[in-house]
Amino acid sequence: MAGQGAFSEIIDGDVFKYYADGEWKTSSSGKAVAIINPTTRKTHYKVQACTREEVNKVMETSKTAQKAWAKTPLWKRAELLHKAAAILKEHKNPIAECLVKEIAKPAKDAVTEVVRSGDLISYCAEEGVRLLGEGKFLVSDSFPGNERTKYCLSSKIPLGVVLAIPPFNYPVNLAVSKLGPALIAGNSVVLKPPTQGAVSALHMVHCFHLAGFPKGLISCVTGKGSEIGDFLTMHPAVNCISFTGGDTGIAISKKAGMIPLQMELGGKDACIVLEDADLDLAAANVVKGGFSYSGQRCTAVKVVLVMESVADALVEKINAKVAKLTVGPPEEDCDITPVVSESSANFIEGLVMDAKQKEAKFWQEYKREGNLIWPLLLDHVRPDMRIAWEEPFGPVLPVIRISSVEEGIHHCNASNFGLQGCVFTRDINKAILISDAMETGTVQINSAPARGPDHFPFQGLRDSGIGSQGITNSINMMTKIKSTVINLPAPTYSMG
Numbered sequence: 098m099a100g101q102g103a104f105s106e107i108i109d110g111d112v113f114k115y116y117a118d119g120e121w122k123t124s125s126s127g128k129a130v131a132i133i134n135p136t137t138r139k140t141h142y143k144v145q146a147c148t149r150e151e152v153n154k155v156m157e158t159s160k161t162a163q164k165a166w167a168k169t170p171l172w173k174r175a176e177l178l179h180k181a182a183a184i185l186k187e188h189k190n191p192i193a194e195c196l197v198k199e200i201a202k203p204a205k206d207a208v209t210e211v212v213r214s215g216d217l218i219s220y221c222a223e224e225g226v227r228l229l230g231e232g233k234f235l236v237s238d239s240f241p242g243n244e245r246t247k248y249c250l251s252s253k254i255p256l257g258v259v260l261a262i263p264p265f266n267y268p269v270n271l272a273v274s275k276l277g278p279a280l281i282a283g284n285s286v287v288l289k290p291p292t293q294g295a296v297s298a299l300h301m302v303h304c305f306h307l308a309g310f311p312k313g314l315i316s317c318v319t320g321k322g323s324e325i326g327d328f329l330t331m332h333p334a335v336n337c338i339s340f341t342g343g344d345t346g347i348a349i350s351k352k353a354g355m356i357p358l359q360m361e362l363g364g365k366d367a368c369i370v371l372e373d374a375d376l377d378l379a380a381a382n383v384v385k386g387g388f389s390y391s392g393q394r395c396t397a398v399k400v401v402l403v404m405e406s407v408a409d410a411l412v413e414k415i416n417a418k419v420a421k422l423t424v425g426p427p428e429e430d431c432d433i434t435p436v437v438s439e440s441s442a443n444f445i446e447g448l449v450m451d452a453k454q455k456e457a458k459f460w461q462e463y464k465r466e467g468n469l470i471w472p473l474l475l476d477h478v479r480p481d482m483r484i485a486w487e488e489p490f491g492p493v494l495p496v497i498r499i500s501s502v503e504e505g506i507h508h509c510n511a512s513n514f515g516l517q518g519c520v521f522t523r524d525i526n527k528a529i530l531i532s533d534a535m536e537t538g539t540v541q542i543n544s545a546p547a548r549g550p551d552h553f554p555f556q557g558l559r560d561s562g563i564g565s566q567g568i569t570n571s572i573n574m575m576t577k578i579k580s581t582v583i584n585l586p587a588p589t590y591s592m593g
C-alpha cells in the first residue's frame with residue numbers, strides 16, 4: 098500500500114512529504130496540493146506545497162553534495178544505481194498502485210512501467226561505466242602548421258545540478274530517464290514531479306534513499322508547476338534542465354539561462370499506410386499505437402494518413418479491433434481508462450465537437466462519463482479540422498484519406514510537431530525514401546511509434562524538442578568536455 102511498510106516515513110498524516118538533504122520533510126508552507134484520482138474525480142492523495150525558501154535550501158545542499166559525488170569513483174556510483182534499481186523492482190506493486198490511483202494507468206501497464214524503470218537505471222550504470230571510463234587523446238601535428246608538441250587529453254565531466262521535470266503520463270519512467278544518466282555522470286538532481294504522479298515519484302525516490310545515496314544528492318520538491326515552476330527553472334544554481342511535457346517546455350526554453358536544455362515535448366505522430374501494406378499489421382499497430390493508455394502517450398499514433406484505395410479495408414480492420422477494446426477503471430486493467438483530468442477530457446471533447454461540426458465520419462457514437470471517454474475513430478478528417486493538427490492526448494484517432502504519398506508527407510511535415518512517424522509498406526525502398534522525407538526525430542518502418550527501448554536515441558524536431566534522449570545521449574548531454582593540454586618543449590614521436 099502507498100505510504101506503508103517500507104514507505105511509512107514518506108507520509109505525515111495524510112500528506113506525503115518532500116525529500117531534501119537525505120530526509121523526508123514537511124513543508125513550512127502548511128499547504129498541501131490535492132491529487133485527484135481521475136476515476137473517482139475525488140482527492141486521493143496530498144503532497145506538500147514547497148516554498149521558495151525550501152527550494153533555495155535544496156539547491157544549496159544539491160550543489161554541495163554534487164561536489165563530493167563528482168569525486169566518488171565511477172564504479173561506486175554504478176553500484177548504488179544497481180542497488181536502487183533492485184529496490185525499485187522489489188517494490189513494484191505499491192508503486193504501481195500509486196500509478197493506478199493518480200493517473201489511471203491500467204494495472205498491468207503500471208507494473209511494467211516500474212520494472213522498465215529499474216532496467217533503465219541498471220542500463221545507465223553499465224553504459225556510464227563504459228562511456229565515462231574513457232576519453233580522447235589528440236596530438237597537435239594533425240593540424241596544419243603544428244609540430245607534435247601538444248598532447249590533448251579530454252574527458253567528460255558533470256554539469257552540476259540537473260533539474261528534472263517529467264510529465265504525468267510516465268511519472269516514474271520519465272523521472273528515472275533523467276535521474277539515472279544525471280547521477281552516473283556525477284551530477285546531483287533536483288526532481289520536480291508532475292502533480293498527478295507525484296506520489297508515485299516520491300515512492301521511487303524513496304528507493305534511491307533506501308539504496309544509500311549521499312545526503313542532498315537527490316532532492317524531490319513538490320508543488321504545482323504553475324506556482325513553483327518558474328522559480329525552479331530560472332534558479333541560478335541550476336546547471337541543466339531536462340524537461341518532458343507539453344508546450345510548457347517552449348516557455349521554459351525562452352526563460353532559461355545559458356544552460357544545456359533537454360526538451361522532449363509534444364507530438365502528432367503520423368502513420369502513413371501505402372497500398373501495398375500488410376493491412377492486418379497496420380491495423381494492429383494503429384490500434385495499439387493510438388489507444389494504449391487511452392492515447393496519452395507522446396508517441397501515440399495521432400493521425401492516420403492512408404491511401405484512398407486501401408482506406409475502406411484498413412478502417413474496417415481498425416474498427417473491428419476498436420470494438421474489442423475494454424473500457425473502464427484502471428484497477429480492472431481496462432484498455433481505455435479515464436483521462437488524467439477533467440480539463441483534459443474537456444479539451445478532447447472540444448476537438449471531437451469541432452470535427453462533428455465539420456462533418457467528419459464518426460464510426461462510434463461519442464460517449465463520455467466524467468473523465469472516461471470511449472474510443473473513437475474519426476474518418477474522412479480534413480485539414481480544416483483541429484483534430485488533423487492538434488494533439489488530443491486521449492482515445493480519439495483521426496483518419497485522413499490521401500491520394501498520393503506526397504500528400505501524406507506534406508501533411509506530416511506541415512505539423513508544428515516532429516517527434517516520430519511511421520510508414521507501412523512491403524517495399525523497403527519506398528519505406529526508406531519516405532522515412533528520409535518525413536521531418537521527424539524517428540520514423541518506424543512497419544511498426545507504431547515508440548520511445549523504447551530506452552537506450553535508443555529519442556528526439557523531436559521543431560516544437561517537439563531540443564536535443565536527444567536515450568540513455569547514451571542523455572549521459573552525453575548531462576556532461577561537458579574538459580581538456581588538459583600538455584605542452585612539450587620539443588616535438589616528440591613515440592617509435593614502434
Ligand code: NAP
Nearest residue numbers: 264265290291292321322323326342343345361362363395
Ligand atoms: P505539462 O503540462 O507540460 O507538464 C509537464 C511538467 O511540467 C509537469 O511536471 C508540470 O507540473 C510541470 N510544469 C507546469 N508548469 C510549469 C512551469 N511553469 N515551469 C516548470 N514546470 C512546469 O505536460 P503534461 O500534461 O504533464 O504531459 C503531457 C504532454 O507531455 C504532452 O504534450 C505529451 O506529448 C508530452 N510528452 C512528451 C514526451 C516526449 O518524450 N516527447 C513524453 C511524454 C509526454 P504540474 O503537474 O505540477 O503542473
